[in-house]
């Protein structure tokens with residue numbers, strides 16, 4: 237790998253476990269084990285006296301120091317009220333996530349003897365605009381050049397599709413991770429991977445199965461000891477039960493029953509949890525995933541996709557055998573368990589590899605054609621319109637192949653088109669004729685991104701100074717909805733030039749890019765003047781707090 241073709245690493249920043257991968261010299265995606273020789277690392281951060289510990293040791297420390305340990309921080313991404321206090325310092329979810337990323341990168345650097353600077357980070361398809369921005373910020377705080385935020389199921393589909401590029405098929409990716417459930421329909425073609433529809437639940441994952449076991453353990457403890465005390469109020473007991481519950485759950489993926497013990501306040505009880513009971517106390521959780529899947533299939537029908545060919549299971553929690561059984565019963569297809577823990581990081585690495593090869597091609601072809609090419613997709617369009625000859629393209633591809641050591645077919649394969657949809661609708665607050673506030677959706681969920689939408693506003697008074705736009709996100713597919721059905725994610729303030737008349741048209745352009753990030757520009761139409769737009773998002777770390785987090789992270793070695 238030379239300097240010109242910089243390696244881009246793929247990172248699965250999971251709710252419960254994280255991992256990092258790269259594409260080796262043979263074009264194969266491989267996971268990089270961490271310093272503890274584990275291929276996946278618990279996404280747990282322990283704020284020790286004067287150092288920060290991430291991973292297995294942090295997870296183990298949660299028993300002894302429950303108040304100093306942060307787990308499941310991904311569930312708080314883009315959540316303005318989440319603040320973790322340590323030594324009177326405040327830490328937001330983005331910064332804590334940055335420490336997880338730093339640990340992965342540090343260990344990978346040690347393993348490969350190569351700097352990790354450019355990365356692709358994954359996030360649940362279900363993440364909205366702010367959560368995606370928060371994920372990107374976490375990468376920036378960790379000191380990375382974040383090349384792309386890609387959806388976890390899309391990454392898994394890329395890893396899956398990369399194994400067999402000849403068979404065109406429609407695949408459902410059923411992704412049950414530690415904290416999120418995503419269900420995604422993907423059309424895999426020879427030259428493209430296209431997301432058709434996505435659905436799921438931000439707050440449904442393996443952890444909820446653990447919580448049910450914890451609740452069961454508490455109930456048995458209370459029955460056997462005769463106490464009505466809520467033993468989970470004791471943080472030590474709570475942590476202990478969480479860890480035992482997860483262990484029990486994993487054992488039940490292998491065996492029909494498992495012994496569990498609960499110790500609290502000097503009393504200890506033993507019990508046995510069998511698979512049947514486990515299934516009974518978690519049945520509604522599994523049913524919710526089936527309902528979300530059916531809902532998504534209905535939506536896919538409206539896009540012309542009436543059937544699918546395969547279901548692949550990713551995410552560690554799909555190892556529970558009754559997940560496979562229930563899906564088979566409902567949809568009459570045998571789901572394939574596909575590399576549940578590693579597919580996402582590997583897919584992100586393949587996507588990163590594609591980006592780095594694309595960089596090489598774009599740079600050469602821009603030089604050859606004297607045209608500034610921005611996106612790889614433009615190249616095929618240029619070949620089609622004969623702006624670019626096939627020979628020039630082949631020559632450039634050969635040069636990239638020679639420089640990187642990859643084969644010509646793999647350089648051509650890196651032209652793979654990846655198309656995504658937005659998982660949420662977004663719109664603005666508007667006034668009805670009766671002057672009631674409603675949300676007018678500008679982009680509906682499951683629309684292919686990137687997408688550009690324009691809307692014209694009119695000044696309401698002479699010499700209006702500003703226009704305030706409230707940007708709302710929701711999960712409905714209707715154009716007009718009530719305010720209560722959406723959440724405000726940002727405000728944009730347009731600072732207008734002086735002395736504008738009343739009723740002057742101002743055109744606002746909303747661009748939702750392929751990563752699901754929103755960009756807003758505004759134009760005063762009569763004189764074609766660009767208008768300054770200030771976007772404010774309290775939900776995502778920014779300004780001074782961001783700078784402080786970056787500085788803190790820069791000087792930090794995580795253990």
Ligand code: AMP
Pocket residue numbers: 250251252253254412413414415441442443482485486487489550551552553554555556576577
């Ligand atoms: P992921 O976010 O994809 O890494 O998935 C993590 C989730 O998978 C956690 O809730 C784990 O407890 C769960 N998990 C991992 N291995 C197993 C297993 N063998 N059986 C059941 N759940 C598992």
